[in-house]
Amino acid sequence: MKLDRVEDLKNRINEFCNERDWKKFHNPKDMAISIAIEAAELLEEFQWKDKREIEKKIKKEKHRIEEELADIYIYLLELSDMLAIDLIEAAKKKIEKNRLKYPVDKARGNAKKYTEL
Amino acid sequence: MKLDRVEDLKNRINEFCNERDWKKFHNPKDMAISIAIEAAELLEEFQWKDKREIEKKIKKEKHRIEEELADIYIYLLELSDMLAIDLIEAAKKKIEKNRLKYPVDKARGNAKKYTEL
Amino acid sequence: MKLDRVEDLKNRINEFCNERDWKKFHNPKDMAISIAIEAAELLEEFQWKDKREIEKKIKKEKHRIEEELADIYIYLLELSDMLAIDLIEAAKKKIEKNRLKYPVDKARGNAKKYTEL
Amino acid sequence: MKLDRVEDLKNRINEFCNERDWKKFHNPKDMAISIAIEAAELLEEFQWKDKREIEKKIKKEKHRIEEELADIYIYLLELSDMLAIDLIEAAKKKIEKNRLKYPVDKARGNAKKYTEL
Numbered sequence: 001m002k003l004d005r006v007e008d009l010k011n012r013i014n015e016f017c018n019e020r021d022w023k024k025f026h027n028p029k030d031m032a033i034s035i036a037i038e039a040a041e042l043l044e045e046f047q048w049k050d051k052r053e054i055e056k057k058i059k060k061e062k063h064r065i066e067e068e069l070a071d072i073y074i075y076l077l078e079l080s081d082m083l084a085i086d087l088i089e090a091a092k093k094k095i096e097k098n099r100l101k102y103p104v105d106k107a108r109g110n111a112k113k114y115t116e117l
Numbered sequence: 118m119k120l121d122r123v124e125d126l127k128n129r130i131n132e133f134c135n136e137r138d139w140k141k142f143h144n145p146k147d148m149a150i151s152i153a154i155e156a157a158e159l160l161e162e163f164q165w166k167d168k169r170e171i172e173k174k175i176k177k178e179k180h181r182i183e184e185e186l187a188d189i190y191i192y193l194l195e196l197s198d199m200l201a202i203d204l205i206e207a208a209k210k211k212i213e214k215n216r217l218k219y220p221v222d223k224a225r226g227n228a229k230k231y232t233e234l
Numbered sequence: 235m236k237l238d239r240v241e242d243l244k245n246r247i248n249e250f251c252n253e254r255d256w257k258k259f260h261n262p263k264d265m266a267i268s269i270a271i272e273a274a275e276l277l278e279e280f281q282w283k284d285k286r287e288i289e290k291k292i293k294k295e296k297h298r299i300e301e302e303l304a305d306i307y308i309y310l311l312e313l314s315d316m317l318a319i320d321l322i323e324a325a326k327k328k329i330e331k332n333r334l335k336y337p338v339d340k341a342r343g344n345a346k347k348y349t350e351l
Numbered sequence: 352m353k354l355d356r357v358e359d360l361k362n363r364i365n366e367f368c369n370e371r372d373w374k375k376f377h378n379p380k381d382m383a384i385s386i387a388i389e390a391a392e393l394l395e396e397f398q399w400k401d402k403r404e405i406e407k408k409i410k411k412e413k414h415r416i417e418e419e420l421a422d423i424y425i426y427l428l429e430l431s432d433m434l435a436i437d438l439i440e441a442a443k444k445k446i447e448k449n450r451l452k453y454p455v456d457k458a459r460g461n462a463k464k465y466t467e468l
Binding site: 238239240243246247250253254255256258259261262263266267269270272273274276277279280283285288292296299300301303304305306307308310311313314317319321322324325326327328329331332333336338341342343345 | 384397402436443
Protein backbone atom coordinates (compact mmCIF):
# COMPACT_ATOMS: atom_id res chain seq x y z
CA MET A 1 0.00 0.00 0.00
CA LYS A 2 1.27 3.45 -0.87
CA LEU A 3 2.12 5.60 2.10
CA ASP A 4 0.27 8.90 2.42
CA ARG A 5 2.51 11.73 1.15
CA VAL A 6 2.39 13.69 4.41
CA GLU A 7 3.19 10.55 6.41
CA ASP A 8 6.16 9.87 4.14
CA LEU A 9 7.42 13.42 4.70
CA LYS A 10 6.99 13.13 8.47
CA ASN A 11 9.06 9.92 8.40
CA ARG A 12 11.83 11.71 6.56
CA ILE A 13 11.83 14.60 9.03
CA ASN A 14 11.94 12.13 11.90
CA GLU A 15 14.81 10.20 10.39
CA PHE A 16 16.72 13.42 9.72
CA CYS A 17 16.35 14.58 13.34
CA ASN A 18 17.10 11.18 14.87
CA GLU A 19 20.30 10.75 12.86
CA ARG A 20 21.51 14.08 14.29
CA ASP A 21 20.18 13.44 17.80
CA TRP A 22 18.32 16.76 17.60
CA LYS A 23 15.09 15.65 19.25
CA LYS A 24 16.55 16.54 22.63
CA PHE A 25 16.58 20.23 21.70
CA HIS A 26 13.00 20.18 20.48
CA ASN A 27 10.45 21.75 22.77
CA PRO A 28 7.26 23.62 21.88
CA LYS A 29 8.56 27.08 22.81
CA ASP A 30 11.72 26.86 20.71
CA MET A 31 9.78 25.28 17.84
CA ALA A 32 7.39 28.24 17.90
CA ILE A 33 10.41 30.59 17.95
CA SER A 34 11.78 28.72 14.93
CA ILE A 35 8.54 29.15 13.00
CA ALA A 36 8.61 32.90 13.73
CA ILE A 37 12.23 33.14 12.56
CA GLU A 38 11.50 31.28 9.32
CA ALA A 39 8.40 33.41 8.74
CA ALA A 40 10.62 36.49 8.99
CA GLU A 41 13.05 34.99 6.47
CA LEU A 42 10.15 34.49 4.07
CA LEU A 43 9.15 38.10 4.65
CA GLU A 44 12.69 39.22 3.84
CA GLU A 45 12.20 37.90 0.29
CA PHE A 46 9.49 40.54 -0.26
CA GLN A 47 10.97 43.41 1.80
CA TRP A 48 11.28 46.77 -0.02
CA LYS A 49 9.69 45.26 -3.14
CA ASP A 50 6.57 46.46 -4.96
CA LYS A 51 4.15 44.28 -6.92
CA ARG A 52 6.16 44.36 -10.13
CA GLU A 53 9.46 43.56 -8.43
CA ILE A 54 7.84 40.68 -6.57
CA GLU A 55 6.54 39.20 -9.82
CA LYS A 56 10.07 39.41 -11.19
CA LYS A 57 11.46 37.74 -8.07
CA ILE A 58 8.90 34.93 -8.30
CA LYS A 59 9.99 34.29 -11.89
CA LYS A 60 13.71 34.42 -11.23
CA GLU A 61 14.13 33.22 -7.66
CA LYS A 62 11.11 31.10 -6.86
CA HIS A 63 13.43 28.49 -5.34
CA ARG A 64 14.31 30.93 -2.55
CA ILE A 65 10.69 31.46 -1.61
CA GLU A 66 10.09 27.72 -1.97
CA GLU A 67 12.82 27.00 0.57
CA GLU A 68 11.44 29.44 3.11
CA LEU A 69 7.95 27.95 2.79
CA ALA A 70 9.50 24.49 3.21
CA ASP A 71 11.30 25.56 6.39
CA ILE A 72 8.10 26.85 7.94
CA TYR A 73 6.21 23.71 6.95
CA ILE A 74 8.87 21.38 8.38
CA TYR A 75 8.80 23.10 11.78
CA LEU A 76 5.03 23.21 11.67
CA LEU A 77 4.85 19.46 11.07
CA GLU A 78 7.40 18.75 13.80
CA LEU A 79 5.59 20.87 16.38
CA SER A 80 2.22 19.37 15.44
CA ASP A 81 3.65 15.88 15.75
CA MET A 82 5.18 16.67 19.12
CA LEU A 83 1.77 17.82 20.38
CA ALA A 84 -0.18 15.01 18.65
CA ILE A 85 -2.05 17.54 16.54
CA ASP A 86 -3.33 16.54 13.08
CA LEU A 87 -2.59 19.68 11.10
CA ILE A 88 -5.09 18.90 8.34
CA GLU A 89 -7.93 18.22 10.78
CA ALA A 90 -6.99 21.35 12.76
CA ALA A 91 -7.13 23.44 9.57
CA LYS A 92 -10.53 22.00 8.60
CA LYS A 93 -11.91 22.84 12.04
CA LYS A 94 -10.48 26.36 11.83
CA ILE A 95 -12.13 26.97 8.47
CA GLU A 96 -15.49 25.91 9.91
CA LYS A 97 -14.93 28.32 12.80
CA ASN A 98 -13.99 31.10 10.39
CA ARG A 99 -17.22 30.49 8.47
CA LEU A 100 -19.11 31.60 11.58
CA LYS A 101 -16.68 34.41 12.42
CA TYR A 102 -16.85 35.84 8.92
CA PRO A 103 -20.41 35.35 7.59
CA VAL A 104 -20.54 35.65 3.81
CA ASP A 105 -23.01 38.54 3.79
CA LYS A 106 -20.87 40.69 6.10
CA ALA A 107 -17.37 39.67 5.01
CA ARG A 108 -17.94 39.57 1.25
CA GLY A 109 -15.42 41.75 -0.54
CA ASN A 110 -13.88 43.43 2.47
CA ALA A 111 -10.68 42.67 4.35
CA LYS A 112 -11.75 43.90 7.78
CA LYS A 113 -10.96 41.86 10.85
CA TYR A 114 -13.95 40.04 12.38
CA THR A 115 -13.81 42.41 15.37
CA GLU A 116 -14.56 45.30 13.01
CA LEU A 117 -17.28 43.64 10.92
CA MET B 118 -11.72 7.46 -5.62
CA LYS B 119 -10.95 9.07 -2.31
CA LEU B 120 -9.55 12.56 -2.63
CA ASP B 121 -6.12 13.17 -1.11
CA ARG B 122 -6.55 14.82 2.32
CA VAL B 123 -4.42 17.85 1.49
CA GLU B 124 -6.28 18.33 -1.81
CA ASP B 125 -9.56 18.17 0.05
CA LEU B 126 -8.33 20.83 2.50
CA LYS B 127 -7.14 23.08 -0.33
CA ASN B 128 -10.57 22.82 -1.93
CA ARG B 129 -12.20 23.92 1.31
CA ILE B 130 -9.86 26.89 1.67
CA ASN B 131 -10.55 27.86 -1.93
CA GLU B 132 -14.27 27.64 -1.46
CA PHE B 133 -14.09 29.68 1.75
CA CYS B 134 -12.13 32.48 0.05
CA ASN B 135 -14.22 32.49 -3.11
CA GLU B 136 -17.48 32.75 -1.17
CA ARG B 137 -16.11 35.87 0.51
CA ASP B 138 -14.47 37.27 -2.62
CA TRP B 139 -11.19 37.50 -0.71
CA LYS B 140 -8.89 36.29 -3.48
CA LYS B 141 -8.56 39.87 -4.70
CA PHE B 142 -6.70 40.84 -1.49
CA HIS B 143 -4.33 37.90 -1.71
CA ASN B 144 -0.84 38.71 -2.88
CA PRO B 145 2.44 37.07 -1.87
CA LYS B 146 3.71 39.94 0.27
CA ASP B 147 0.56 40.21 2.39
CA MET B 148 0.33 36.43 2.66
CA ALA B 149 3.89 36.37 4.01
CA ILE B 150 2.94 39.15 6.45
CA SER B 151 -0.03 37.05 7.55
CA ILE B 152 2.16 34.03 8.23
CA ALA B 153 4.48 36.19 10.35
CA ILE B 154 1.52 37.58 12.32
CA GLU B 155 0.10 34.11 12.96
CA ALA B 156 3.54 32.84 13.96
CA ALA B 157 3.70 35.63 16.56
CA GLU B 158 0.27 34.63 17.86
CA LEU B 159 1.53 31.08 18.29
CA LEU B 160 4.55 32.46 20.13
CA GLU B 161 2.25 34.42 22.43
CA GLU B 162 0.88 31.11 23.76
CA PHE B 163 4.31 30.31 25.19
CA GLN B 164 5.41 33.84 26.21
CA TRP B 165 6.59 34.20 29.86
CA LYS B 166 6.10 30.47 30.43
CA ASP B 167 8.68 27.95 31.60
CA LYS B 168 8.74 24.25 30.70
CA ARG B 169 6.35 23.19 33.46
CA GLU B 170 3.82 25.93 32.70
CA ILE B 171 3.93 25.05 29.01
CA GLU B 172 3.17 21.40 29.78
CA LYS B 173 0.21 22.57 31.83
CA LYS B 174 -0.97 24.81 28.98
CA ILE B 175 -0.70 21.96 26.48
CA LYS B 176 -2.87 19.82 28.73
CA LYS B 177 -5.50 22.48 29.41
CA GLU B 178 -5.51 24.69 26.33
CA LYS B 179 -4.21 22.59 23.48
CA HIS B 180 -7.07 23.85 21.30
CA ARG B 181 -5.58 27.35 21.38
CA ILE B 182 -2.21 26.13 20.12
CA GLU B 183 -4.01 23.93 17.59
CA GLU B 184 -5.82 26.95 16.18
CA GLU B 185 -2.65 28.97 15.80
CA LEU B 186 -0.92 26.09 14.00
CA ALA B 187 -3.98 25.78 11.76
CA ASP B 188 -3.87 29.49 10.89
CA ILE B 189 -0.22 29.28 9.86
CA TYR B 190 -0.87 26.13 7.81
CA ILE B 191 -3.85 27.65 5.99
CA TYR B 192 -1.88 30.73 4.90
CA LEU B 193 1.07 28.51 3.99
CA LEU B 194 -1.12 26.38 1.73
CA GLU B 195 -2.72 29.42 0.14
CA LEU B 196 0.61 31.09 -0.59
CA SER B 197 2.06 27.84 -1.96
CA ASP B 198 -0.96 27.37 -4.19
CA MET B 199 -0.73 30.93 -5.45
CA LEU B 200 2.91 30.34 -6.41
CA ALA B 201 2.29 26.81 -7.77
CA ILE B 202 4.61 25.35 -5.14
CA ASP B 203 4.04 21.79 -3.90
CA LEU B 204 4.73 22.19 -0.20
CA ILE B 205 5.43 18.50 0.39
CA GLU B 206 7.91 18.27 -2.49
CA ALA B 207 9.54 21.52 -1.38
CA ALA B 208 9.96 20.15 2.16
CA LYS B 209 11.47 16.89 0.87
CA LYS B 210 13.98 18.83 -1.23
CA LYS B 211 14.86 21.06 1.75
CA ILE B 212 15.53 18.03 3.94
CA GLU B 213 17.91 16.63 1.32
CA LYS B 214 19.67 19.99 1.20
CA ASN B 215 19.87 20.07 5.01
CA ARG B 216 21.47 16.61 4.96
CA LEU B 217 24.45 18.14 3.14
CA LYS B 218 24.42 21.34 5.20
CA TYR B 219 24.39 19.45 8.48
CA PRO B 220 26.46 16.28 8.01
CA VAL B 221 25.67 13.71 10.71
CA ASP B 222 29.24 13.51 12.03
CA LYS B 223 29.48 17.28 12.60
CA ALA B 224 25.90 18.10 13.59
CA ARG B 225 25.23 15.13 15.87
CA GLY B 226 24.06 16.28 19.27
CA ASN B 227 24.70 19.98 18.84
CA ALA B 228 22.34 22.80 17.96
CA LYS B 229 24.84 25.08 16.24
CA LYS B 230 23.93 26.77 13.01
CA TYR B 231 25.59 25.34 9.89
CA THR B 232 27.69 28.51 9.58
CA GLU B 233 29.29 27.69 12.95
CA LEU B 234 29.84 23.95 12.42
CA MET C 235 19.12 69.73 36.75
CA LYS C 236 16.62 68.41 34.26
CA LEU C 237 16.65 64.67 33.87
CA ASP C 238 17.41 63.31 30.41
CA ARG C 239 14.12 62.35 28.68
CA VAL C 240 15.17 58.74 28.08
CA GLU C 241 16.32 58.40 31.69
CA ASP C 242 12.99 59.76 32.86
CA LEU C 243 11.16 57.20 30.71
CA LYS C 244 13.33 54.36 31.99
CA ASN C 245 12.48 55.38 35.55
CA ARG C 246 8.77 55.24 34.76
CA ILE C 247 9.09 51.79 33.17
CA ASN C 248 11.03 50.58 36.20
CA GLU C 249 8.47 51.94 38.61
CA PHE C 250 5.61 50.38 36.62
CA CYS C 251 7.26 46.94 36.67
CA ASN C 252 8.31 47.12 40.30
CA GLU C 253 4.82 48.08 41.46
CA ARG C 254 3.48 44.94 39.73
CA ASP C 255 6.41 42.74 40.81
CA TRP C 256 6.93 41.81 37.16
CA LYS C 257 10.72 41.91 37.12
CA LYS C 258 10.79 38.25 38.16
CA PHE C 259 9.28 37.24 34.80
CA HIS C 260 11.74 39.30 32.83
CA ASN C 261 14.49 37.36 31.13
CA PRO C 262 16.23 38.12 27.83
CA LYS C 263 14.59 35.29 25.85
CA ASP C 264 11.03 36.23 26.79
CA MET C 265 11.79 39.92 26.29
CA ALA C 266 12.98 39.11 22.76
CA ILE C 267 9.79 37.08 22.22
CA SER C 268 7.78 40.09 23.42
CA ILE C 269 9.50 42.41 20.93
CA ALA C 270 8.71 39.96 18.09
CA ILE C 271 5.05 39.78 19.18
CA GLU C 272 4.73 43.57 19.34
CA ALA C 273 6.46 43.90 15.96
CA ALA C 274 3.81 41.55 14.50
CA GLU C 275 1.06 43.67 16.04
CA LEU C 276 2.54 46.72 14.34
CA LEU C 277 2.62 44.78 11.08
CA GLU C 278 -1.04 43.91 11.52
CA GLU C 279 -1.90 47.60 11.22
CA PHE C 280 -0.63 47.56 7.63
CA GLN C 281 -1.74 44.04 6.60
CA TRP C 282 -3.82 43.83 3.37
CA LYS C 283 -3.45 47.59 2.87
CA ASP C 284 -2.00 49.37 -0.15
CA LYS C 285 -0.24 52.73 -0.11
CA ARG C 286 -3.43 54.79 -0.31
CA GLU C 287 -5.20 52.84 2.43
CA ILE C 288 -2.16 53.17 4.67
CA GLU C 289 -2.14 56.94 4.24
CA LYS C 290 -5.80 56.96 5.23
CA LYS C 291 -5.06 54.80 8.26
CA ILE C 292 -2.22 57.09 9.34
CA LYS C 293 -4.58 60.05 9.18
CA LYS C 294 -7.46 58.39 11.01
CA GLU C 295 -5.83 55.89 13.37
CA LYS C 296 -2.33 57.12 14.00
CA HIS C 297 -2.83 56.48 17.72
CA ARG C 298 -2.99 52.72 17.02
CA ILE C 299 0.35 52.74 15.22
CA GLU C 300 1.75 55.00 17.92
CA GLU C 301 0.83 52.49 20.61
CA GLU C 302 2.45 49.60 18.79
CA LEU C 303 5.65 51.59 18.31
CA ALA C 304 5.54 52.48 22.01
CA ASP C 305 5.18 48.81 23.01
CA ILE C 306 8.22 47.82 20.96
CA TYR C 307 10.25 50.71 22.38
CA ILE C 308 9.33 49.90 25.98
CA TYR C 309 10.45 46.27 25.65
CA LEU C 310 13.55 47.39 23.78
CA LEU C 311 14.50 49.75 26.61
CA GLU C 312 13.81 47.11 29.25
CA LEU C 313 15.90 44.46 27.52
CA SER C 314 18.73 46.95 26.89
CA ASP C 315 18.67 47.97 30.53
CA MET C 316 18.71 44.37 31.69
CA LEU C 317 21.81 43.74 29.57
CA ALA C 318 23.46 47.08 30.45
CA ILE C 319 23.37 48.16 26.82
CA ASP C 320 23.14 51.85 25.92
CA LEU C 321 20.71 51.76 23.01
CA ILE C 322 21.77 55.14 21.62
CA GLU C 323 25.46 54.25 21.68
CA ALA C 324 24.69 50.83 20.16
CA ALA C 325 22.75 52.49 17.33
CA LYS C 326 25.56 54.95 16.65
CA LYS C 327 28.06 52.11 16.46
CA LYS C 328 25.78 50.16 14.12
CA ILE C 329 25.44 53.11 11.77
CA GLU C 330 29.23 53.39 11.58
CA LYS C 331 29.42 49.67 10.78
CA ASN C 332 26.71 50.05 8.13
CA ARG C 333 28.70 52.85 6.52
CA LEU C 334 31.42 50.30 5.74
CA LYS C 335 28.96 47.53 4.80
CA TYR C 336 27.07 49.77 2.42
CA PRO C 337 29.61 52.11 0.76
CA VAL C 338 27.90 55.14 -0.79
CA ASP C 339 29.13 54.44 -4.32
CA LYS C 340 27.76 50.88 -4.34
CA ALA C 341 24.63 51.29 -2.26
CA ARG C 342 23.41 54.60 -3.68
CA GLY C 343 19.85 54.30 -4.91
CA ASN C 344 19.47 50.55 -4.61
CA ALA C 345 17.86 48.44 -1.90
CA LYS C 346 20.01 45.33 -2.27
CA LYS C 347 21.34 43.57 0.78
CA TYR C 348 25.07 44.05 1.40
CA THR C 349 25.65 40.42 0.48
CA GLU C 350 24.37 41.16 -3.02
CA LEU C 351 26.17 44.47 -3.60
CA MET D 352 24.21 74.16 23.35
CA LYS D 353 24.61 70.40 23.49
CA LEU D 354 22.28 68.51 21.18
CA ASP D 355 19.95 66.00 22.78
CA ARG D 356 21.41 62.47 22.36
CA VAL D 357 18.35 61.11 20.55
CA GLU D 358 18.28 64.11 18.22
CA ASP D 359 21.95 63.61 17.45
CA LEU D 360 21.27 59.94 16.62
CA LYS D 361 18.32 60.84 14.40
CA ASN D 362 20.56 63.27 12.50
CA ARG D 363 23.10 60.53 11.91
CA ILE D 364 20.44 58.11 10.65
CA ASN D 365 19.11 60.80 8.34
CA GLU D 366 22.52 61.58 6.97
CA PHE D 367 23.24 57.88 6.44
CA CYS D 368 20.00 57.38 4.46
CA ASN D 369 20.32 60.57 2.45
CA GLU D 370 23.88 59.78 1.39
CA ARG D 371 22.61 56.47 -0.03
CA ASP D 372 19.40 57.92 -1.46
CA TRP D 373 17.44 55.31 0.50
CA LYS D 374 14.58 57.53 1.62
CA LYS D 375 12.70 56.69 -1.58
CA PHE D 376 12.35 53.05 -0.46
CA HIS D 377 11.09 54.01 2.98
CA ASN D 378 7.38 53.57 3.52
CA PRO D 379 5.56 52.60 6.73
CA LYS D 380 4.65 49.06 5.64
CA ASP D 381 8.19 48.08 4.65
CA MET D 382 9.59 49.76 7.77
CA ALA D 383 7.23 47.65 9.89
CA ILE D 384 8.35 44.56 7.95
CA SER D 385 11.96 45.54 8.68
CA ILE D 386 11.29 45.81 12.41
CA ALA D 387 9.69 42.34 12.38
CA ILE D 388 12.69 40.89 10.51
CA GLU D 389 15.18 42.46 12.95
CA ALA D 390 13.09 41.25 15.90
CA ALA D 391 13.37 37.71 14.51
CA GLU D 392 17.14 38.10 14.19
CA LEU D 393 17.29 39.10 17.84
CA LEU D 394 15.19 36.04 18.69
CA GLU D 395 17.63 33.85 16.76
CA GLU D 396 20.34 34.76 19.29
CA PHE D 397 18.33 32.98 22.00
CA GLN D 398 16.87 30.11 19.92
CA TRP D 399 17.45 26.57 21.35
CA LYS D 400 19.19 28.08 24.39
CA ASP D 401 18.29 27.58 28.04
CA LYS D 402 18.88 30.07 30.83
CA ARG D 403 22.45 28.98 31.49
CA GLU D 404 23.44 29.03 27.83
CA ILE D 405 21.92 32.48 27.40
CA GLU D 406 23.94 33.82 30.33
CA LYS D 407 27.05 32.41 28.65
CA LYS D 408 26.08 34.01 25.35
CA ILE D 409 25.52 37.39 27.01
CA LYS D 410 29.00 37.19 28.51
CA LYS D 411 30.76 36.08 25.34
CA GLU D 412 28.73 37.58 22.50
CA LYS D 413 26.93 40.57 23.91
CA HIS D 414 27.98 42.59 20.85
CA ARG D 415 25.75 40.38 18.67
CA ILE D 416 22.68 41.06 20.81
CA GLU D 417 23.67 44.73 20.98
CA GLU D 418 23.68 44.95 17.18
CA GLU D 419 20.25 43.38 16.84
CA LEU D 420 18.80 45.77 19.44
CA ALA D 421 20.43 48.65 17.56
CA ASP D 422 18.88 47.53 14.26
CA ILE D 423 15.40 47.44 15.78
CA TYR D 424 15.90 50.85 17.41
CA ILE D 425 17.14 52.47 14.19
CA TYR D 426 14.10 51.30 12.19
CA LEU D 427 11.84 52.29 15.08
CA LEU D 428 13.26 55.82 15.10
CA GLU D 429 13.01 56.11 11.32
CA LEU D 430 9.39 54.95 11.23
CA SER D 431 8.47 57.24 14.15
CA ASP D 432 10.12 60.17 12.42
CA MET D 433 8.33 59.43 9.15
CA LEU D 434 4.99 59.47 11.02
CA ALA D 435 5.89 62.48 13.20
CA ILE D 436 5.58 60.37 16.35
CA ASP D 437 7.65 61.22 19.43
CA LEU D 438 8.65 57.76 20.62
CA ILE D 439 9.39 58.88 24.19
CA GLU D 440 6.04 60.66 24.56
CA ALA D 441 4.25 57.67 22.99
CA ALA D 442 5.91 55.31 25.48
CA LYS D 443 4.99 57.53 28.44
CA LYS D 444 1.36 57.59 27.29
CA LYS D 445 1.35 53.83 26.84
CA ILE D 446 2.66 53.27 30.37
CA GLU D 447 -0.15 55.45 31.75
CA LYS D 448 -2.65 53.39 29.75
CA ASN D 449 -1.09 50.15 31.02
CA ARG D 450 -1.46 51.41 34.60
CA LEU D 451 -5.24 51.32 34.09
CA LYS D 452 -5.21 48.06 32.12
CA TYR D 453 -3.12 46.29 34.73
CA PRO D 454 -4.16 47.62 38.14
CA VAL D 455 -1.54 46.88 40.80
CA ASP D 456 -3.88 44.87 43.02
CA LYS D 457 -4.89 42.50 40.21
CA ALA D 458 -1.68 42.32 38.20
CA ARG D 459 0.78 42.06 41.09
CA GLY D 460 3.02 39.02 40.72
CA ASN D 461 1.22 37.39 37.81
CA ALA D 462 2.01 37.42 34.11
CA LYS D 463 -1.53 37.02 32.81
CA LYS D 464 -2.73 39.13 29.92
CA TYR D 465 -5.16 41.91 30.88
CA THR D 466 -7.96 40.04 29.11
CA GLU D 467 -7.52 37.21 31.62
CA LEU D 468 -7.14 39.29 34.78
